[in-house]
Amino acid sequence: MNPLPHNQSSLECGIRKIIATGTIPAPNAYWQPNFTTSITPINCWSHNDEHQQIPLYTALAAGCIAIEADCFIPSYYSSSRFLTSLLSYFTSSSKLVVSENDLLVGHETSELNPAKTLSSLYLDPLLEILTQQNKAAGNPEKKVGVWNENPHLSLHLTVDYKSISSGHDGISILYSLLEPLRTAGFLTHYDSATEKLISGPITIVGTGDADFELICGYESIYIFKDARFFNFLSSQNPFNSLYVSGNISKSIGRFSKSKGPTKKQVRIIRNECKEVRERGLIPRYWGAPDSEDWWRILVESGVEVLSCDDLDRGGEWLRGCIINGVGVGASWKDDIKESDVEGWDEGLFGRCIVS
Template sequence: MKFQLSAAAAVAALVSTASAIPIATQMLSLTGSIGTQYTSDITRNIFTKKIHSHNDYWRDIPLYTALSKGVTSVEADVWHYDGDDTLYVGHHTAALNAERTFSSLYIDPLVEILTANNPNNTFTASQTTPNGVFDTDSTATLYLFVDVKTNGTLTWPYVISALEPLRAKGWLSTYNGTAITSGPITVIGTGNTPYDFVFAQTERDYFYDGPILTLSNQTAYPPTLNPIASGDFMTAIGGTVEPTGLNSTQLATIIELIQTAHNYGIKTRFWDVPWWPVVTRDILWRQLINAGSDFLNADDLDLASTFY
């Protein structure tokens, strides 16, 4: 006797076959749908790395390129001119133009990113601390180094003013005279930033780039003033590097500087690490990482972001 499907079973089998759409087609139809996207999508699947984007403004797309690599520290050189409230960004005067400003390249994009990452709705109503720029690590702060190139005393008030959009939202790390409260953005003044002015402020939402070679003077350079300390790598080691990297004496010096900073609760960064030949640079980077330095100072973010 031949087995025959009932009419209902035949229809069910036909529907089942028709719904077996290849998964690639299903994924294509879902891409961009409300079920697969969310407000803080901008840094989804980006994992944070202890890298400092040296001269970040040199990149074709400043800030965003660094964030796309998971970089947690960026640097902008700023210039101020009399009679102008704008801070311009560039390595030297020939690189300046009216469109490349501190606000347009850094402040405004950060406000946009953090607004997306901190939606105001019923799901976030009970949230007491703001999210940072990285979706994978919402508590991570982004260090924003402001390298002042013009007169520091005259320029720094304009930096303070430029930070207002972030300040107004409560997105800056702050010092209340006793302790630091970490926020999504931690501003570090470097270059010609006026040390005396920053040190004198008992309440502030910006900090100072401490000199790693002289941190033992904790009266002048406490961690509440400079949560990060930087230094010229070549000066620290005495000026010459062999192709095989640091010798034992130089390495011991670097380790001591890092340990001293860490004992005070201060993070470390070394700049001017030789980049050529590449094999030597890679050895030096590895030595710095193994010595415990907190940030890898990098111009080549593609390489640095995969180096670890």
């Protein structure tokens, strides 16, 4: 599909206006015309996105196709942590109460705040953004997404459950929270009755301790699993899963940040990625150094989506790469030979895997 038509009265990218405010937008300011005009989406995963200056929006402005929100069920917002913010709570003009029907966003329990929920930071803004994007496009039968330059590219919102109990009890909470997006037709889903996978502007991914059996327990699947390299189930496939991820050190062991991986370690990465792609899923690692040398090694070895914390630098680098047609340089080779590379046993930095 061609890019969405631009509003000729103002070609300035709408999301950049929002970013310029430096604050999380109010509900009446979730969207601006020409929302992502001129932004090329890239295969970047915004790791621990709640730590970005403006959650969701900073990642969208960088072009990230995957955004990770760390979540706990409400019971983790304990009374002890509530007391640490008691003063601000009682001096606030708006008294916030923890909702039992939402997920709290935070990488650690000490970060939890009743004002920072999955709904307030991600789901509510995305519903308004998609509603306005489709209105601007004339409300087409096939829904458009957040990307003006690639309207039918799905955004992956990954919910990282940070505890086993959150990953169990939080699945039903998430399904309830998704109802407005589901009703509007904005979600990718698998219909078991017709055995069809229907793509939507948003694809929800359950990662971390998300309970796979619960995810698959619904007649129609609206939450897709992020599987693990070290615990991949034969029942995981493109109809119930999207990614296969893992801590890179768990796959390759100890590594040198300065010298890079060895020949043996690159072989492990390549073999894992090849197996994942053959299953129709997306390989990803976390825990690798945030450096261009490591990014190059990973992309050329078959990693399709890079996990990044520094979105500006990661995004700039990725726009020099081609990964499944998203972005614009290096790509993996399935037929790479060890003889193509010198000095693998000493670490690969300073050498190019793919000529």
